[in-house]
Amino acid sequence: MTTPQTTPPPGTFEILHADASSGARTGRLWTAHGPIETPVFMPVGTQGTVKTLEPRDLTENGVQVILGNTYHLMLRPGVSIVEACGGLHRFMGWGGPILTDSGGFQVFSLANLRKVRPGGVEFQSHIDGTKFFLGPAEAMAIQRGLGSDIAMCLDECPPYPCDPQTACQAVDKTLSWAALCKRQARAPGQLVFGIVQGGEYAPLRERCARELVAIGFDGYAVGGVSVGEPEPVLLREIDDGVRHLPVARPRYVMGLGDFGQMVASVACGVDMFDCVMPTRHARNGTAFTRHGSFPVKAGEYKLDTRPVEEGCGCYACRHFSRAYIRHLLNVGEILGVRLLTIHNVHCYMGFFREMRAAIAAGAFETWRREFAAKRQEQRGAGSGES
Amino acid sequence: MTTPQTTPPPGTFEILHADASSGARTGRLWTAHGPIETPVFMPVGTQGTVKTLEPRDLTENGVQVILGNTYHLMLRPGVSIVEACGGLHRFMGWGGPILTDSGGFQVFSLANLRKVRPGGVEFQSHIDGTKFFLGPAEAMAIQRGLGSDIAMCLDECPPYPCDPQTACQAVDKTLSWAALCKRQARAPGQLVFGIVQGGEYAPLRERCARELVAIGFDGYAVGGVSVGEPEPVLLREIDDGVRHLPVARPRYVMGLGDFGQMVASVACGVDMFDCVMPTRHARNGTAFTRHGSFPVKAGEYKLDTRPVEEGCGCYACRHFSRAYIRHLLNVGEILGVRLLTIHNVHCYMGFFREMRAAIAAGAFETWRREFAAKRQEQRGAGSGES
Numbered sequence: 001m002t003t004p005q006t007t008p009p010p011g012t013f014e015i016l017h018a019d020a021s022s023g024a025r026t027g028r029l030w031t032a033h034g035p036i037e038t039p040v041f042m043p044v045g046t047q048g049t050v051k052t053l054e055p056r057d058l059t060e061n062g063v064q065v066i067l068g069n070t071y072h073l074m075l076r077p078g079v080s081i082v083e084a085c086g087g088l089h090r091f092m093g094w095g096g097p098i099l100t101d102s103g104g105f106q107v108f109s110l111a112n113l114r115k116v117r118p119g120g121v122e123f124q125s126h127i128d129g130t131k132f133f134l135g136p137a138e139a140m141a142i143q144r145g146l147g148s149d150i151a152m153c154l155d156e157c158p159p160y161p162c163d164p165q166t167a168c169q170a171v172d173k174t175l176s177w178a179a180l181c182k183r184q185a186r187a188p189g190q191l192v193f194g195i196v197q198g199g200e201y202a203p204l205r206e207r208c209a210r211e212l213v214a215i216g217f218d219g220y221a222v223g224g225v226s227v228g229e230p231e232p233v234l235l236r237e238i239d240d241g242v243r244h245l246p247v248a249r250p251r252y253v254m255g256l257g258d259f260g261q262m263v264a265s266v267a268c269g270v271d272m273f274d275c276v277m278p279t280r281h282a283r284n285g286t287a288f289t290r291h292g293s294f295p296v297k298a299g300e301y302k303l304d305t306r307p308v309e310e311g312c313g314c315y316a317c318r319h320f321s322r323a324y325i326r327h328l329l330n331v332g333e334i335l336g337v338r339l340l341t342i343h344n345v346h347c348y349m350g351f352f353r354e355m356r357a358a359i360a361a362g363a364f365e366t367w368r369r370e371f372a373a374k375r376q377e378q379r380g381a382g383s384g385e386s
Numbered sequence: 387m388t389t390p391q392t393t394p395p396p397g398t399f400e401i402l403h404a405d406a407s408s409g410a411r412t413g414r415l416w417t418a419h420g421p422i423e424t425p426v427f428m429p430v431g432t433q434g435t436v437k438t439l440e441p442r443d444l445t446e447n448g449v450q451v452i453l454g455n456t457y458h459l460m461l462r463p464g465v466s467i468v469e470a471c472g473g474l475h476r477f478m479g480w481g482g483p484i485l486t487d488s489g490g491f492q493v494f495s496l497a498n499l500r501k502v503r504p505g506g507v508e509f510q511s512h513i514d515g516t517k518f519f520l521g522p523a524e525a526m527a528i529q530r531g532l533g534s535d536i537a538m539c540l541d542e543c544p545p546y547p548c549d550p551q552t553a554c555q556a557v558d559k560t561l562s563w564a565a566l567c568k569r570q571a572r573a574p575g576q577l578v579f580g581i582v583q584g585g586e587y588a589p590l591r592e593r594c595a596r597e598l599v600a601i602g603f604d605g606y607a608v609g610g611v612s613v614g615e616p617e618p619v620l621l622r623e624i625d626d627g628v629r630h631l632p633v634a635r636p637r638y639v640m641g642l643g644d645f646g647q648m649v650a651s652v653a654c655g656v657d658m659f660d661c662v663m664p665t666r667h668a669r670n671g672t673a674f675t676r677h678g679s680f681p682v683k684a685g686e687y688k689l690d691t692r693p694v695e696e697g698c699g700c701y702a703c704r705h706f707s708r709a710y711i712r713h714l715l716n717v718g719e720i721l722g723v724r725l726l727t728i729h730n731v732h733c734y735m736g737f738f739r740e741m742r743a744a745i746a747a748g749a750f751e752t753w754r755r756e757f758a759a760k761r762q763e764q765r766g767a768g769s770g771e772s
Contacts, residue, residue: 048713049721055705077688077713084689085709093705302463303470319441319479323471327434327463334720335435 010149010189011218013250019364023242023269026359029219029250031065031097031149032189033089038250038271039355041262041348042067042099043279047076048092051279052338053345055094061314061342062349065097065149067274070142071106074132075125079145087147087187099274100148101254102139102181105157105223118173120154136177140184140192148190152221153181155195160228167199170224171208175215182215191218193252196241199224200233209244219250222270226255235264242268259290259351260375263368266355278344283337285329288344290351290371291378296340301326314346315339396535396575397604399636405750409628409655412745415605415636417451417483417535418575419475424636424657425741427648427734428453428485429665433462434478437665438724439731441480447700447728448735451483451535453660456528457492460518461511465531473533473573485660486534487640488525488567491543491609504559506540522563526570526578534576538607539567541581546615553585556610557594561601568601577604579638582627585610586619595630605636608656612641621650628654645676645737646761649754652741664730669723671715674730676737676757677764682726687712700732701725 008014012030019025027038043050043058046069050058058066068088073079085091088098104121107114111123111132120135136154143151155174158166174197181192194212198204205222212220222241225234238253242265245251250271256262257275265273278288285297289309296308307317308325316325316339328336358367394400398416405411413424429436429444432455436444444452454474459465471477474484490507493500497509497518506521522540529537541560544553560583567578580598584590591608598606608627611620624639628651631637636657642648643661651659664674671683675695682694693703694711702711702725714722744753 047717047719048710049719052720052724054701054721054725056701072717076717077709081688081709081713085691085707091707091710091713093710302467305471315440315442321471321477323463323467324434324477324479327467327477331433331458331462333433333435334438334723335440337720338438338724339440 011191013219013248015248017360017362019267019359020362021365022267024266024359024364025269025271026356027250027271029271031191032187033095033097033149036064036097036272037356039262039266039352039359040064040272041257041352042272042274043345043348044069044274044276045092045094045098046276047072048082048088050341050345051283052334052341055092057342058094058096058345061346062353063096063345065099066094068098068100068146068148069106070100070103070139070146071110073100073146074103074134074142075127075130079142083145083147087145089147097149098146099150100143100146100152102152102154103134103142104139104154105254107134108157116156136180137184140181140186144185144187144190147187150191150193150219151181151186153178153192153194153217155197155223157197157224157227158199160199160224162199164199164201164204167197167201167204170199171197171204174208175211178212178217179215182217193217193219193221193250195221195223195254196245197224198237198241200229200237202236202240205237205240206244209241213244213246217249219252219272220245221252221254221272223254225253226261231261234261235268238265238270239268242270245269257348260372263355263371266359267364267368278348279341282340282344285336285340287340288347290347291374296322296326297329298326308340308343309347312343312346312350314343316343316346397577399605399634401634403746403748405653405745406748407751408653410652410745410750411655411657412742413636413657415657417577418573419481419483419535422451422483422658423742425648425652425738425745426450426658427643427738428658428660429731429734430455430660430662431478431480431484432662433458434468434474436727436731437669438720438727441478443728444480444482444731447732448739449482449731451485452480454484454486454532454534455492456486456489456525456532457496459486459532460489460520460528461513461516465528469531469533473531475533483535484532485536486529486532486538488538488540489520489528490525490540491640493520494543502542506563522566523570526567526572530571530573530576533573536577536579536605537567537572539564539578539580539603541583541609543583543610543613544585546585546610546613548585550585550587550590553583553587553590556585557583557590561594561597564598564603565601568603579603579605579607579636581607581609581640582631583610584623584627586615586623588622588626591623591626592630595627599630599632603635605638605658606631607638607640607658609640611639612647617647620647621654624651624656625654628656631655643734646758649741649757652745653750653754664734665727668726668730671722671726673726674733676733677760682708682712683715684712694726694729695733698729698732698736700729702729702732
């Protein structure tokens, strides 16, 4: 007699391996659209697609979960259209987990004529000037309509640098909005994550984290990082947030995509990342490799018949040369951007798969040292890599 | 005892079925990169890619042979780079047959400051002004370097309308260049096709066809059509050329992509077509269906959860709605163009597969009448289709 295997309810977070000498751990976060093996990198699908990629490309390259942008989707096509088409998963044909942000960050960075009110933000679309209001209730209603697996609380992300009083006010607003977000209706099985703000001020980060935990969320993010601060400040901010978050819940650092910074964050106990880097840089012609990046458009690659990254198993590297992809990029062929996006996403996914394997094998510190050494060596070697 | 199957040498053209009541036939043209079932449509891969598509997409959608543009490839990346990378097949990762044009048509339509000399054309790149000379020897040398399976003779394509004397001079030049092209060295197994010019003048088309046949080519094209003339003139020009070409060799009409005109041409005995329509129109947001086309970007599709073409088996139609593709096109997502390109190419390939099956079944006339009736009906129905 076999026991029927039951799927754990959404929100279940199993910690599978904990590193002995750092905060790194591997885990499995269950969502309404399946499990996510952590640490995980989430490619960004701003407008209902990870730019240039189809759902089958995501699967083929090991993507587990993607991020959708509430701000962009509320503007175009509008949440009512996505809802009428059966939600974001069905609309874009992606059956795996989706995390949506709250829209707050883009309202602050993209929208026109915004006015911050105690209850939310009034703003105009950067596309056509249409007026919108985004408060905690609106942000959650939109994410509910999109039907994402993980919704993020609306927060206020102050700029860097930022004086302590402004940072404190942003924390207050973030906390009061988080309490309201927690009370909103959710899509079936939808998880909600709170976001730690506090700028570069450790006591603010601590207070924000503790009060969010008191409200109680399915997971916690560290926000307001990688907004222009130097790397040491960035890493301290992450540590200042994470150290006060519960070990048993997933932790997510928003907007971080640098390999070295992500490894350092994993060592602090971070489980989830998202960033536009692999996709945006592909559009600029930059190839990522495990140990650096290089501009494929450069003249030195015009006769280079090697793949973008030797030993890489992605479709682009198995079939095409640097010379070909360089040509496509230089003549403005869309396929060049697509092939480089496939490679970059594959590279990020492989990097995290390797990192998870290292943690699971109890070899995270060794792996981390080797990674740093290879990266250093590559930097020294030069040859257009950076 | 089984007889080992031998592959017929490149240039072998087997006529499999000949229609009893028209000139239509199905055939198999053998090339150095495999056989081509005719009648066939060749998508255009101007700059070393069928825009937005990978070789695996071509295979998945039933593409047998693609066209590469000599003019674009000689400018960027340059034939020496393609040659150094192992030829065009290897450069772009496509293992099937490739036909290359001679570059002449693009020199006349795109290049700057061109001067026609008896021996060829002097021109400047429309990209950076670099000076080039393209004569019969150069056109064949480039196509040899690219390593295409079918090379086209350099010809002079006069505009429409065109007086008889100009058309006659273009025929004279086309014939003298064809004789020179015939004598040039070829890539291994490379076939060479002659091109019938003559404008709207039946006696010129006849003379050109007869003299090309006297020189002797692996196949023959009708050129200088679909350059602005009304449809009845166009169809007469095709018939005027084809009727003087040998039944036993493949016949190709250059630059034709309209379903009705292609069916009429097949009825005259044409075997091969190429056109930018399915790919270029996808970039404008136009979807082709078997019986018409429609602009997917139109507002009426914003909530339309049907696929682009109901019953279509392409990846785009199996997974995505008109509403989703419309959204992608409207926000400028590359994926929208790619999905529509996949659909349009699939639609063209399916159309030709159906036509070949009808000819093989002795039902070409019935199929042709039904096609015309459905098309007419769709036109009457309106609903944004045209």
